[in-house]
Amino acid sequence: PVLSAHCSGSSDSGGSEGVADALFRVVVLGDPGVGKSSLVGIFRREQEIHEQQEMYECTLSVDGEDTTLLLMDSWECEVRKPTGSSDSPMRIGHAYIIVYSVTDRSSFESASELRIQLRRTRQAENIPIILVGNKTDLVRSREVSVEEGRACAVVFDCKFIETSAVLQHNVRELFEGMVRQIRLRRDGADT
Ligand code: GDP
Ligand code: MG
Numbered sequence: 001p002v003l004s005a006h007c008s009g010s011s012d013s014g015g016s017e018g019v020a021d022a023l024f025r026v027v028v029l030g031d032p033g034v035g036k037s038s039l040v041g042i043f044r045r046e047q048e049i050h051e052q053q054e055m056y057e058c059t060l061s062v063d064g065e066d067t068t069l070l071l072m073d074s075w076e077c078e079v080r081k082p083t084g085s086s087d088s089p090m091r092i093g094h095a096y097i098i099v100y101s102v103t104d105r106s107s108f109e110s111a112s113e114l115r116i117q118l119r120r121t122r123q124a125e126n127i128p129i130i131l132v133g134n135k136t137d138l139v140r141s142r143e144v145s146v147e148e149g150r151a152c153a154v155v156f157d158c159k160f161i162e163t164s165a166v167l168q169h170n171v172r173e174l175f176e177g178m179v180r181q182i183r184l185r186r187d188g189a190d191t
Contacts, residue, residue: 023057023070024182027093029114030074031107034099035134038165039174040073062179069178090121095128095182097174100149102133102162103141108148115156128181129158132174137164 028036043058059068074089085091098114100107111131118129133149136142146162153160159177163170 023068024094025070025072025092026095026097026178027072027089028074028097028099029089029111029118030099030132031101031104031110034101034104034107035163035165036099037073039097039099039132039134039163039171040071042165042168042171043071043175058175060175060179062176065183067179067182069175069182088121090118093127095130095178097130097132097178098158099132099134100144101135102144102146102149103135103138105143108133108144108152112152112156115158119156126185128178128185129156130174130178130181131156131158131160133160133162134165136162136169137167 028040030036040056043056055073056071057068058071059066072089072093096118098111098118100111102108115129115131118127131149131153133144133146149162150160159181161170161174161177163174165171
């Protein structure tokens with residue numbers, strides 16, 4: 001496989017809360033159609049932990065150490081839940097991947113809005129966020145340049161990467177980058 005990630009469903013689905021608590025919950029946000037499910041799906045095998053809120057547990061070996069992520073493919077309707085509710089996607093993630101399509105400027109604008117909403121909801125926390133410009137393979141229909149994406153990430157103080165889920169380009173780098181971001185904070189090396 002392109003990605004050497006082991007993915008598995010939970011064996012004791014009765015205690016889904018306990019399972020989720022033991023893992024790093026990485027919530028994937030973004031407009032419909034930008035490629036969230038495709039990006040996360042690269043890690044998917046047969047099992048799904050939860051039927052409605054698609055979650056995939058993946059263990060990645062990065063820099064000689066295993067880290068398990070619970071990838072939570074977001075639920076377009078749930079994202080519209082008031083951010084005040086405790087199960088809002090804006091509240092439950094330890095880390096976030098905000099995806100837009102480089103072929104869709106309005107999805108890029110939505111990504112900014114999501115970032116602002118996240119900052120407002122989780123003000124005091126220094127949560128890892130990676131902004132992702134997906135669909136780089138669609139060269140001729142690109143509407144958002146790599147420079148714009150990068151500049152946006154600087155403004156919003158998050159990491160940035162462009163990917164193609166279809167070509168599996170930079171997808172491994174994306175998830176490895178997420179693991180490294182999470183470890184930086186775990187190890188207290190953030191400033
Ligand atoms: P979601 O709604 O954000 O989960 O988006 P999906 O993963 O369902 O993808 C929406 C559509 O975009 C599907 O038809 C995918 O095949 C397509 N798609 C996703 N990622 C890419 C990509 O990197 N390149 C291209 N060309 N198409 C993509
Ligand atoms: Mg989807």
